[in-house]
Amino acid sequence: MTVKLDERKDMKTTTNIESRTKEDHQKKTAVEESEVFQVSDLNLWYGSDQALYKINMAIPEKRVTAIIGPSGCGKSTYLKALNRMVEMIPIVKTSGTIKYRDKNIYEDKFHVEELRAKVGMVFQKPNPFPKSVYDNVAYGPRVHGIKKKAILDEIVEKSLRDAAIWDELKDRLDENAYGLSGGQQQRVCIARALAVEPDVILMDEPTSALDPISTLKVEELVQELKKKYSIVIVTHNMQQAARISDKTAFFLNGELIEFAETDELFQNPSDKRTEDYITGRFG
Amino acid sequence: MPIRAQFDEELLSIKDQLKQLSLDVKESLDTAIHVLYQGDVDKARQIMEDDAFIDAKEEQINEEAILTIAKQQPVATDLRRLIVAIKISSDLERMADHSTNVAKATIHLGSNHGIEINPDLREMAVLAMDMVDLAIKAFEHEDISLAQKLAEMDDEVDALYGKIVRELLELTAVNPEQIQHIMQMAYTARYIERFADHITNIGESVFYLVKGRTYGLN
Numbered sequence: 085m086t087v088k089l090d091e092r093k094d095m096k097t098t099t100n101i102e103s104r105t106k107e108d109h110q111k112k113t114a115v116e117e118s119e120v121f122q123v124s125d126l127n128l129w130y131g132s133d134q135a136l137y138k139i140n141m142a143i144p145e146k147r148v149t150a151i152i153g154p155s156g157c158g159k160s161t162y163l164k165a166l167n168r169m170v171e172m173i174p175i176v177k178t179s180g181t182i183k184y185r186d187k188n189i190y191e192d193k194f195h196v197e198e199l200r201a202k203v204g205m206v207f208q209k210p211n212p213f214p215k216s217v218y219d220n221v222a223y224g225p226r227v228h229g230i231k232k233k234a235i236l237d238e239i240v241e242k243s244l245r246d247a248a249i250w251d252e253l254k255d256r257l258d259e260n261a262y263g264l265s266g267g268q269q270q271r272v273c274i275a276r277a278l279a280v281e282p283d284v285i286l287m288d289e290p291t292s293a294l295d296p297i298s299t300l301k302v303e304e305l306v307q308e309l310k311k312k313y314s315i316v317i318v319t320h321n322m323q324q325a326a327r328i329s330d331k332t333a334f335f336l337n338g339e340l341i342e343f344a345e346t347d348e349l350f351q352n353p354s355d356k357r358t359e360d361y362i363t364g365r366f367g
Numbered sequence: 368m369p370i371r372a373q374f375d376e377e378l379l380s381i382k383d384q385l386k387q388l389s390l391d392v393k394e395s396l397d398t399a400i401h402v403l404y405q406g407d408v409d410k411a412r413q414i415m416e417d418d419a420f421i422d423a424k425e426e427q428i429n430e431e432a433i434l435t436i437a438k439q440q441p442v443a444t445d446l447r448r449l450i451v452a453i454k455i456s457s458d459l460e461r462m463a464d465h466s467t468n469v470a471k472a473t474i475h476l477g478s479n480h481g482i483e484i485n486p487d488l489r490e491m492a493v494l495a496m497d498m499v500d501l502a503i504k505a506f507e508h509e510d511i512s513l514a515q516k517l518a519e520m521d522d523e524v525d526a527l528y529g530k531i532v533r534e535l536l537e538l539t540a541v542n543p544e545q546i547q548h549i550m551q552m553a554y555t556a557r558y559i560e561r562f563a564d565h566i567t568n569i570g571e572s573v574f575y576l577v578k579g580r581t582y583g584l585n
Contacts, residue, residue, distance in 0.1 A: 323440055350442045352579035363445045364371045 118145040120284050120314045121166055125180035128161060128170065135161045137338045138180070143284070148306055148315045150329035150346065152322055154361065157335040159318045163286050166316065167203040168196050185283075201228070204277035208289040210269035212261035212276075217244075217253055220261050220272055224280035239279050246312070247275035248305045267298025271305065278313075285309065287317040291324065303328050322362055326350045334358045374439045381431055381452050382507065385459070388424045389503040392459045393496050395421065395466035396562060400492040403469060403555065406478045411470040418467045425460040429453050447579065451572045455506060458565040458572075462499075465562040472551040472558070480548045485534060488555055491527045494520060495563045502569040511577050517570035518584040524563040531556040 121143035128136040136158045143149050143166070151159040164170045165182060168189060182189050189199055201224075212220050221240045230236060240257070244250040249271040253264075261272050270290060277285055287306075291299040306315060306328050319325050325332050326346060333343040334355075342349060342358045353359045360366050369375070395414060402410045432449045435441070441449060498520050505513035535553045539546050567584040574582040 322442070326442065351446075353443055359443050362442050364374070366370065 117147070119143060120145050120185060122183040122186075123162075123166075123180070124183075126162075126165065126182060127179045128158075128165060129175075129177045130173065131175040135338050136165070139340050141333060141340055141343055143314060143316055144331060145314050146310055146312070147330040148310050148317060148328055150325035150332045151316065151318045151335060152320075152325050152332060152361070153335035154366075155320075158338040159333075159335045160288055162335065163288055163316060163318050166284075166286060167200050167205060169205070171196075201280050202283045203286060204280065204282035204284070205286045205288070206270070206274055206277055206290045209293050210266055210273050212264075212269050212272055214260065214262055216258050217261050217264070217272055218257040221275045221279050223276060228280065240275075243275040243279040244272075246278050246309070247271045248301065248308065249275060265298070267294050267301060270294060270298070270302060274302075274305065274309075278309075282313065284314045284316065287315065289318055289320060292320060299324070322350075334361060336361070371439075374435070374441070374445075377431070377435045377439070378445070378448055381428060381435070381449070384424065384428050384431070385452055385455055386503055386507065388421065388428065388456060388459050389499055391421055391424065392463045392466070393499045395463050396469070396492055396496060396559075399466040399469035399473070400489055403473045403476075404484050404489065406473065406476065406480070408474050408478055411473040414470040415467045418463055421463040422460060425456045428456040432456075444576070444579075447576045451506075451576045454572050455569050458568045462562045462565045465558040465565075468558040469555050472555045475551050476548055480545075482542070482545055482548050482552075485531050485552055485556075487527055487531050487534075488552065488559065491524055491531070491556065491559045491563075494524050494527070495559055495566065498524075498563055498566040502566045502573070505570060505573045506576070509573065509577050511574055514570035514573040514584070517567050521563050521567045521584070524560060528556050528560040 119142040123139055123141050123143075126136055126139040127134065139158075139162060141162075151162065153159045161170060165178065166184075170176045170178070178190065184199060184203065187194060213223060215223070218240055221243050222236045225236060225239050230239070241250060241254075244253060249268060252268065253272070261269060264272065270293075274285075274290075291302050294302065303324060306317065309315060310330075317325075317329065329346045331343065332346045332349045334341045334349070334353075334357075336357055342353060342355045344354070349358065350362060353362060395417065398410070399414050402414065432452045436446070436449050439445075498517055501513055501520070502517055505511070505517070532553055535549050535556075539549050542549065564585060570584045571582060574580070574584070
């Protein structure tokens with residue numbers, strides 16, 4: 085019978101844990117990543133109402149960035165600022181800088197058409213054109229001057245394949261997109277966005293109008309898409325943000341409260357307001 | 368009505384059940400030690416039978432925690448509260464097993480063993496029971512400073528364990544014919560020491576609950 089009293093480890097102090105926690109965090113954030121968007125001190129007003137306050141938030145390349153927050157927190161406004169869609173509302177004013185691939189997108193020499201070709205968008209409600217599936221997907225390339233049928237065929241097939249809907253629709257390309265189910269329409273809209281070879285895809289609550297199975301299909305698709313594209317997704321579904329994103333930003337009252345690796349944010353948020361929101365204590 | 372009132376009620380119910388289970392487990396050790404000194408073999412058998420109730424309570428807590436995770440999809444501290452509840456109930460169940468082991472030692476010793484039960488075993492058990500109270504208080508109030516004290520108390524339990532084992536070894540030298548009985552006392556010391564180790568696990572769970580990081584108290 086042996087007694088191993090001396091082998092017991094000395095008790096660590098609380099300070100030890102805290103320093104370890106910090107180290108872990110630094111280790112995680114130290115991973116080098118390229119950024120497609122760099123947003124600095126972004127303020128945005130609708131007339132005299134300020135909707136965004138000094139947002140500093142970079143969008144990483146080829147990763148999924150989720151934005152969560154209660155209604156009216158500014159998350160959709162932030163998303164629409166990234167491809168200058170907010171400008172469609174005449175009373176909008178902004179200050180600060182948004183750089184896409186190191187170029188300031190609010191400078192005059194930057195063409196908004198060029199930006200929107202590179203930064204595609206998918207909306208909450210599927211919004212196909214009242215045209216055939218084929219014409220929906222070929223719409224963007226045609227606008228950009230592509231006329232040859234063989235090339236368009238190739239683009240349509242590739243885009244529908246990338247949107248994970250080719251097998252379902254390959255024999256129905258001539259059918260009107262309005263006749264498809266909501267989930268199919270949304271994936272056709274994603275294919276339409278992919279057809280112009282974007283770099284970034286912005287998604288504004290892309291599954292909130294879809295049934296659970298269609299939602300899961302779109303979520304699977306997002307996982308595939310991030311291999312080629314950088315994705316920013318605004319979602320009210322926190323479980324969805326936790327499932328599909330790499331990084332998550334929490335917005336509240338126009339401010340960016342916390343922006344962290346999704347695993348960290350959902351397991352151990354650093355801000356009490358984030359914790360209260362994700363655990364459903366307010367919002 | 369506050370948001371998530373139903374969920375908060377479910378969390379509270381699990382917390383209450385854990386508190387009750389901890390009291391049952393503490394009582395199981397208390398009775399087992401009492402029975403050991405009394406040499407009451409019948410009562411020792413009763414402790415072994417009662418362990419089934421503790422097992423059932425552990426199962427009930429786990430089922431409720433899993434159901435709550437499935438229904439409420441908790442995250443962050445809420446999720447840790449439930450994960451920790453499952454871990455703590457499992458530690459408590461193992462602790463009760465050690466109480467039954469002490470009862471088994473009583474049965475092995477029989478009623479007429481004729482040797483004095485080492486008085487420090489009782490002291491060890493009292494310390495372990497105090498640790499149960501502290502651990503559950505730390506869990507209830509999510510207080511890591513209380514949890515931290517468990518490490519110090521566990522060191523005291525370990526020191527007593529070492530002392531008892533040394534004394535029993537000396538006893539075997541002068542009473543070689545009673546080695547079987549002395550062994551049962553040494554086993555009992557070991558069971559209480561393991562019982563206390565599980566309490567420090569509960570302390571670690573409290574740390575995880577509060578800090579979201581694993582941390583060793585053992």
